[in-house]
Amino acid sequence: MTTIVFEDVWKEYDERIVLERVNLSLADHEFLVIIGPSGVGKTTLLRMLLSQEQPSRGRILIDGEPIAPEPTADRGVVFQRYSVFPHLTVLANVMRGPQWVASPFLGRLFGARRRALEAEAMALLERVGLAEHAAKYPQQLSGGMQQRLALAQALIMKPKVLLLDEPFGALDPGTRKSMHELVRDLWEEHRMTIVMVTHDLAEAFLLGTRVIAVDRPRKDPQAPERFGATIASDFEAKCRIVRESRRFEAARAEARLQLVSSN
């Protein structure tokens, strides 16, 4: 169970108000997509959820607790670029996080625990379709493959919330389509909450269960910096009850198949 609550969050830089009066309450296992014109503060919203930036007023709660003031392992992230380590192979990139957590000084695991982690990492790489590239360096992969790697690297930490900052912005349309399917399947499998920023409206409604648009409702032509952006509209893109019943149908169909095949 993961819930996210924004309580009257503001973000100001000196005199300039970027975001104002942001109130949002997100239930468990949502796929929230944030859309809006460029420069309006979508990414700022995501960065505050990541604790890369602090709100100047209000607070953000995950499961009722205020979020840590710095990035922590309960929130995973995939950026548009540069979210993998160039000096590590694909496999080492995925194994990096758990080794840091398990071994504070050396940051390395040895023996049976390393082999167990390697098997887990290979299973994840298999899932995102990178198993045969495990020994390569990220620079040798295409843009889409690098993003798959970044996803696997984040998912091995089993984060409560996965944050995606325009993750498909630099990809060509074909790659983007297969990434959409992958992300949606992973979201179903891992039962986590995803918050994604994009400027692609079609992508937003294809993937999101809830879509919020961020924009400036108030404008002062003499002093444009005096009013910030806020949540301008909030769509329930896929009703929870529809999702639940579809999942229930899928589980029932699977159970029936198993019954038939075991007879």
Next chain:
Amino acid sequence: MRRIINYTPSTGVRTVLGVLPFVVVILVYLVASGERMALDPNDKLMPGFAAFASAITRLATTLDIATKQYLLWWDTWLSLWRLFVGLGIAAALGLVLGILIGFIPYLRGMFEPFMAAFSLIPPLAVLPILFILFGLGEVSKIVLIVFGVAPFIIRDVMLRVASIPREQIIKAQTLGASTWQMISGVLLPQVLPRLIDSVRLSLGAAWLYVIAAEAITAEGGLGYRIFLVRRYLAMDVILPYVAWITLLAFVMDWALRRLNAFAFPWDRIREG
């Protein structure tokens, strides 16, 4: 007619072109030296290659009475020792201070302006201070190299740390990394290739400081020998010594480049 920048030489032509300046310089020297020798067989300013060979053989194979050493090898050993110790200390300092100052905001706030000012002190101008403080022995020579090279390496490492995308640092934190783990697991491996490159670029400066310190006071060393025999106009020793120093510097540069390519293969792969 295409524009001149659009004509590119083939591999063979490129080799010939590359060798050509060396050949021209040697030929010009030989001709000029021959002309002078014809006028005065004992000319000291431009001796022929036979004079070089005999001077170097004498220095490399006969035992010097005063020092009980073979001078060429003794000088090379002393100079290289000073150079390696000085550069090694400077590189170690540069790595540790550069990463700490570049990565930790409080340290950066405190030391960045200081480093910027400190690196502008001309090292040779403080050489007398070093001689007064550390005496005329090895310590002052090594401190001079460190003083001259370390600020450059520190600032280069700081720049490299700053150029690592912020996204990587945030990502590392979401993977549970502590400050120490980010330094050892993210910064250090990505800074090391740049450190080797900046040591390569510092080689010229380091040689300058070695030779300058030796010229003033030493009991041996390549720079010391050159400045010693200058009094006798012994160009037959000076020119081969200069060539030898150049060769040593070239080999060190080449070795560091090979080390970089061998130890950090990922650094040579560029996004295609």
